[in-house]
Amino acid sequence: MNDFNLFNDMMIKSVSLTCLALLGAMPTVLSQKKKEIDMEERRRSVVNLEQHLADRNSRLAELAELAEDIITLDTRVEKRIDRIVEVLAKSTDSGPSGTKVAETKEKAIQGLRNAIELYVKERSKVKEKLRTGSTAIEPDVLKEDVTKFDARIEKRVDQILDLTNSLSADKGYQKYNVTYEEHRFGREEKDIRINEKWRHNHRETIRTDQQRKEVEEALTKSIADLKRRQSFLESKLGEKLVGEVERDFYMVDLKRVKATIAARNEQLDEIKELDGVQAPTEEVDSEQAYRMAESLEDHGADLRDDIYAIFRKYQELNRLRDQVAKMTRNLKARKAWLEKNDQ
Secondary structure, X not given: OHHHXXXXXXXXXXXXXXXXXXXXXXXXXXXXXXXXHHHHHHHHHHHHHHHHHHHHHHHHHHHHHHHHHXXXXXXXXXXXXXXXXXXXHOEEEOOOOOXXXXXXXXXXXXXXXXXXXXXXXXXXXXHHHHHHOOOOOOHHHHHHHXXXXXXXXXXXXXXXXXXXXXXXXXXXXXXXXXXXXXXXXEEEEEEEEEOHHHHHHHHHHHHHHHHHHHHHHXXXXXXXXXXXXXXXXXXXXXXXXXXXXXHHHHHHHHHHHHHHHHHXXXXXXXXXXXXXXXXXXXXXXXXXXXXXXXHHHXXXXXXXXXXXHHHHHHHHHHHHHHHHHHHHHHHHHHHHXXXXXXX
């Protein structure tokens, strides 16, 4: 009986030890199995990502056509605006046209200011991405985009100045026309009437002087805003905890702001120097003046549609640029991991 019990105890201990050994080995086996599964999943993820990237790059290739659309639209917008400004800048009102040309120039200047606001708004979005590094798009690509927005803004400002300098100024006409009657005892005033040329010029300059004042005030405000921006940027660059990406952004933006302040000061000086002086223009009759006004209305609607289309397409292009850049970066990291660990 004792021998049987002893044998039984030995068997139980043997089985227990075997079980413990198996249990001890299980984490290693499971770990190896999991590693094999993880590695296989990693391999498949690389293949899937490559396929996804290929599909996305195919879409991006299609968007090369979209980029061409943007260039085509931009070229069309520039040609139309150039032509409108060119025609208006060399024209001025005659007696029959009243103040129609002056009114049309006012509307054109306002349209150019509206365009500037749109470019500034879109540029601000791009600059914020550069500042925060919140996009995978290469910084140099976005910096180039900002430069293009700057160029369009400066061109619009120059066109506003061209139109402003072509506005009617005081031509120095006498207010009254006086006729005299000669008689044997000398000359006597016979009739005093308002000079129609003075009357027309006076009506024009009431509008145009106000428009010049508004442009001058806009330039003054722009300079003040830019100087505040300059102070902010210099303050941020003085902070020690600013990251490298953000610091680079502030340095580039500070350089741009200083250049723009210099340009605005020159433009303001030009407006002040030419105050009361009208650039060479030709008078147009009533029919021509109304045709100009109608043309601006027609082209204005088309231009707004084209500009909005440019921004929509640009935003879509950037969205896909970002997606592809992120996937490319992810694929590169996964391949590097596999190369290191897939032995």
